[in-house]
Amino acid sequence: MNAEMRRRLTAAEEDLASRVAALPEGADRLGDQRRAAGASVVATGLPSRRVEAYKYTDLRAAFGQLAPVAPPADATAAAAAVAAAWDWDGLAARRIVFVNGRFEPGLSTLASLDGAVEIASLAERVRLPGADLPIGKLAGGNEDPVLALNTAFWQDGVVIRVAPGATVAEPIAILSLVVADAPVAVTTRHVVEVGAGATVRFLEHHAGPAGIAYQASAAIELEIADGARVTWARLQEEGAAALHLATLVTRLGAGSALDRLAVNFGAALSRDQGFVEFAGRDSRVGFEAATHIDGRRHSDATLVMNHAVPDCASKERFRSVVADDARSVVQGKICVAPDAQRTDGRMMAQAILTGDGAEAINKPELEIFADDVQCGHGATSGRLDETALFYMRTRGIPKAVAEALLLEAFLAEAIEGLGDEAISEALTGRLRARLAAIGGKAT
Amino acid sequence: MTNALLEVRNLHASVGEREILHGLNLTIGAGEVHAVMGPNGSGKSTLSHVLAGRDDYEVTEGSITLDGQDLLELEPEERAAAGVFLALQYPVEIPGVANMTFLKAALTAQRKARGEPDLSTADFMKRVRAEADKLGISPEMLKRPVNVGFSGGEKKRNEILQMAVLSPRLCVLDETDSGLDIDALRIVADGVNALRSPERGMLVITHYQRLLDLIVPDVVHVLAGGKIVKTGGPGLALELEERGYAEYLGAAAA
Numbered sequence: 001m002n003a004e005m006r007r008r009l010t011a012a013e014e015d016l017a018s019r020v021a022a023l024p025e026g027a028d029r030l031g032d033q034r035r036a037a038g039a040s041v042v043a044t045g046l047p048s049r050r051v052e053a054y055k056y057t058d059l060r061a062a063f064g065q066l067a068p069v070a071p072p073a074d075a076t077a078a079a080a081a082v083a084a085a086w087d088w089d090g091l092a093a094r095r096i097v098f099v100n101g102r103f104e105p106g107l108s109t110l111a112s113l114d115g116a117v118e119i120a121s122l123a124e125r126v127r128l129p130g131a132d133l134p135i136g137k138l139a140g141g142n143e144d145p146v147l148a149l150n151t152a153f154w155q156d157g158v159v160i161r162v163a164p165g166a167t168v169a170e171p172i173a174i175l176s177l178v179v180a181d182a183p184v185a186v187t188t189r190h191v192v193e194v195g196a197g198a199t200v201r202f203l204e205h206h207a208g209p210a211g212i213a214y215q216a217s218a219a220i221e222l223e224i225a226d227g228a229r230v231t232w233a234r235l236q237e238e239g240a241a242a243l244h245l246a247t248l249v250t251r252l253g254a255g256s257a258l259d260r261l262a263v264n265f266g267a268a269l270s271r272d273q274g275f276v277e278f279a280g281r282d283s284r285v286g287f288e289a290a291t292h293i294d295g296r297r298h299s300d301a302t303l304v305m306n307h308a309v310p311d312c313a314s315k316e317r318f319r320s321v322v323a324d325d326a327r328s329v330v331q332g333k334i335c336v337a338p339d340a341q342r343t344d345g346r347m348m349a350q351a352i353l354t355g356d357g358a359e360a361i362n363k364p365e366l367e368i369f370a371d372d373v374q375c376g377h378g379a380t381s382g383r384l385d386e387t388a389l390f391y392m393r394t395r396g397i398p399k400a401v402a403e404a405l406l407l408e409a410f411l412a413e414a415i416e417g418l419g420d421e422a423i424s425e426a427l428t429g430r431l432r433a434r435l436a437a438i439g440g441k442a443t
Numbered sequence: 444m445t446n447a448l449l450e451v452r453n454l455h456a457s458v459g460e461r462e463i464l465h466g467l468n469l470t471i472g473a474g475e476v477h478a479v480m481g482p483n484g485s486g487k488s489t490l491s492h493v494l495a496g497r498d499d500y501e502v503t504e505g506s507i508t509l510d511g512q513d514l515l516e517l518e519p520e521e522r523a524a525a526g527v528f529l530a531l532q533y534p535v536e537i538p539g540v541a542n543m544t545f546l547k548a549a550l551t552a553q554r555k556a557r558g559e560p561d562l563s564t565a566d567f568m569k570r571v572r573a574e575a576d577k578l579g580i581s582p583e584m585l586k587r588p589v590n591v592g593f594s595g596g597e598k599k600r601n602e603i604l605q606m607a608v609l610s611p612r613l614c615v616l617d618e619t620d621s622g623l624d625i626d627a628l629r630i631v632a633d634g635v636n637a638l639r640s641p642e643r644g645m646l647v648i649t650h651y652q653r654l655l656d657l658i659v660p661d662v663v664h665v666l667a668g669g670k671i672v673k674t675g676g677p678g679l680a681l682e683l684e685e686r687g688y689a690e691y692l693g694a695a696a697a
Contacts, residue, residue: 391535394495395545395605396523396553405548409539409588 007045012063017042019066020152029133030126038152040143047145056329056361057300059146062243062269067215069155070100070184081177082107085207085237088173091426092203095173101155101186116166117200122157122189134159134191138221139249142275147247150219154189164195164225171201171231171423176218178208178239187217196225196253203423204234207266208242216267219247226253226280231260233423235430238266240295246272252312254280261418263427264291264299265434271300278312278340287316288417289330290427292407292434294323294355302331305345309337310370313344319414320350321407323438325357333365336373343373351381352410354403404435447508448473448644449494449613454505456486456493463489465669466505471613471662474641478655478680479648481666482688487648488532490666491617494646495529496522509613523549524556526612530602530619537589542601545589546571546608553609574607578634596627603634614638614645620654632657652684667691 009017020038024031047053048060073081078099086095096119097107103121110119125131135154139147162168178186194200208214216238224230238244244267252258262272276285285305293299305314320328334345351360364377384406392402411431416424451469455462463486471477481487493500494507496519507514514522537545551561562570575585578600590598599619606614616635620628635658639645647658655663655677663679664671665688672691673679 388535388537390495390497390519391531391537392545392549393519394523394527394529394531395549395609396520396556397545397548398520398552399518401548401552402520405540405544406537409537413539 010046010060010063012066013042013045013060015066016046023152033133033136034152037148041145041148041152044145053144053302053331056331056363057269057271057298063215065183067183067185067213069153070178070180070186070214072102073099073179077179078104078177079107081179081207082175085175085177085205087430088203088205088426091422092171092173094170095175096158098156098174098176098188099179100177100184101188103156103158116163116168116198117172118161118163120159122159122191123155125159135189135221137191138223138251139219142249144247144273144275146217146245146271146273147219147249150187150189150217150245150247153185153187153217154219155187157189157191160190160192162192162194162198162200162228165197166195166200167198168200171203171233173203173205176204176206176216178212178214178216178242180209180212180214183213183215185215185217188219190218190220192220193223194225194228194230197227198225199229201231201420201423202233204232205237206235206244207237208239210239211241212239213241213243213268214239215243215245217245220249222248222250224250224252224256224258227255228253229257231418231420231423232258233261233263233418233420233427234272235263235427236266236270236272238270240266240268240297242267244270246270248274250275251277251279252283252285254282256280256283257285259286259419261288261290261415261423261427262301263415263431264289264293264301267297267299269298271302273300273302275304275306276314277306278309278314281309281311283312285312285314286417286419287314288414289318289320290411290414290431291318291320291328292323292411292431293320293326293328294438295326296324297326298329299326300329300331302329304333305335307334307336307340307343307345310339310341310343312340314346316347317414317417318349319411320360321352321354321411322358322360324355326355327359327361329361329363330379331363331365332377333367334375334377336368336370336375338369340370341372343370343375345373345375347377349377349379350410352384352407353381354384354407408432408435446472448475448510449646450506450508452506454493454507455503456489457501457503458489458499462503463669464493467666467670469664469671471644471646473644475662476639476645476647476658476660477662477664478660479646479664479666479671480650480652480680480683482692483650485666486669487666488617491529491615491646491648494522494527494615495519520552521556523609523611524553528606528609528611528614530599530606530614530616532618532621534590534598534602536591538591540589542585542587542589543571546605549605549609571604571608574604577637578604578607579630580604595622596624596630599623599627599631600634603631607634607638612643614643616645616647618649619647620649620651628654629657652680655680665691
């Protein structure tokens with residue numbers, strides 16, 4: 001008897017099946033893409049702990065119900081949400097705003113983006129007659145169910161093309177907000193193509209209401225052409241009851257670089273997964289993550305680093321502060337193809353547990369088929385350094401302040417690892433404010 | 444003595460099940476510098492850590508007061524605000540926290556606890572720079588994380604800098620001479636001597652007499668077996684240097 005056959009559908013899975021069946025009919029490629037992606041998840045079910053990649057983040061259990069697709073937000077509420085979340089004046093003058101999964105041109109500031117950077121709504125782009133289908137170019141072969149759900153149900157997103165050779169001075173902010181007073185589902189999909197030799201920085205920011213169990217899914221396909229340099233920072237500040245599922249699929253050409261930082265503060269359950277492929281030699285990727293979670297939150301960082309060609313370097317550092325009964329999961333896999341010689345792949349996961357029920361799970365994997373490589377991984381987890389705490393207190397620094405300073409220092413190292421002083425400074429400020437707001441709670 | 448700054452009475456302290464201090468008495472008046480000397484394992488470091496409030500040490504009996512205030516009731520940070528400063532034998536490295544940030548956080552917290560107005564950043568910087576200059580601490584060292592990558596001498600100078608900036612009522616120096624060459628020792632001693640004042644008391648804990656050539660104490664105590672077994676003038680330190688602690692080990696055991 002096959003376990004697959006006996007599997008009973010959860011309420012969310014039944015709902016999923018009917019939503020996939022309800023996807024619009026039609027022979028267009030987009031419709032085919034949506035239906036195929038949806039059908040693949042219906043066939044396997046939502047990923048549960050029996051699926052190795054979801055062993056510690058059981059989405060079948062987490063999805064009680066599929067929330068209804070978010071309706072458009074009221075204009076006043078949308079503007080208020082942007083005003084509340086936007087804190088990047090002086091850092092990023094330009095922003096692309098999504099509220100409830102819909103592009104909000106009126107709340108976006110794109111005036112100075114023409115020329116080197118071309119921006120279009122994904123929903124509008126695919127409606128153009130004869131338009132190519134921008135999504136799936138990188139993600140096509142990826143069978144991850146979270147990505148497939150995004151492919152099936154994305155509402156809108158942005159297509160960004162950075163012209164070859166362009167240097168975009170200021171970071172481009174992508175703001176994704178949720179305005180809701182009941183659970184809703186919000187699904188965005190972005191496609192970013194950075195032309196050869198271009199340099200560009202992005203700041204991706206997610207936020208939403210605190211008490212609402214909304215479900216946010218965001219997926220990005222990022223193509224980095226030869227010689228391009230991309231800095232990508234993301235700040236996840238979803239509401240405390242939210243589910244946040246993020247996917248980055250990226251491919252790097254020769255001689256290119258990606259520095260990526262994920263700052264995770266929010267959501268009841270979050271998963272930030274990255275699929276990185278080196279497709280050209282002499283490229284470099286740096287992945288940094290700074291996670292601070294409390295309560296009963298669950299935060300998952302999953303990364304698959306695929307060294308398909310020789311002479312590339314990847315370096316990952318996941319730092320987590322886990323308070324109360326929260327749980328941090330880090331899954332990092334480095335794959336080195338048979339001819340990817342002289343690969344340098346390094347991964348480090350470090351956690352400070354401040355809560356009695358706090359937990360940090362690390363699952364490193366190395367799959368190495370080349371012989372001339374340097375790959376390694378390490379993991380540490382522990383309590384705050386008692387000796388340092390006592391030392392600070394003997395100087396008059398109250399315990400809560402000393403703890404906040406030590407935690408800030410720990411996470412700030414990852415934030416500074418992005419290598420972009422302006423963005424790091426802004427995000428460290430955000431971290432400091434968060435630690436101050438939490439105060440002595442992290443004891 | 445009428446105006447005791449620090450008054451330690453019949454202090455018993457343990458680590459785990461083991462009692463280390465067995466009824467220690469010590470009185471330091473304002474303006475006085477006292478040295479406590481003793482062999483390894485006599486309880487010198489325990490005394491300094493108990494004064495600062497380290498919670499691995501349990502005080503089972505006795506009292507400690509500073510200006511008549513019960514220190515044992517206070518948390519380490521409250522003791523600091525009350526005026527206790529412990530210069531550690533092994534200053535702690537704090538990655539990611541800049542020296543300047545650390546000093547500012549400490550001074551701000553202490554002033555706040557005492558109900559004093561916060562120092563402006565400009566005044567604070569001026570004060571730190573002036574003191575740092577005297578101790579040969581470069582502006583670059585002030586920007587670096589606390590004690591990270593500092594040499595032994597730099598760490599000790601950094602302790603004295605903190606002491607100078609925080610301006611405590613009672614300075615406790617726990618084997619500040621350990622690991623220092625003679626030049627570094629002189630800089631540290633000069634820094635300490637500059638802080639001698641009629642309002643301030645000092646407790647200099649050391650194995651060796653050489654520090655006391657540079658920081659000349661008013662009173663010298665011998666700590667052995669968890670008690671003060673002898674008290675005398677500066678001459679006692681010289682006597683110890685010559686004859687060792689052997690006779691006191693016997694006295695403590697008796």
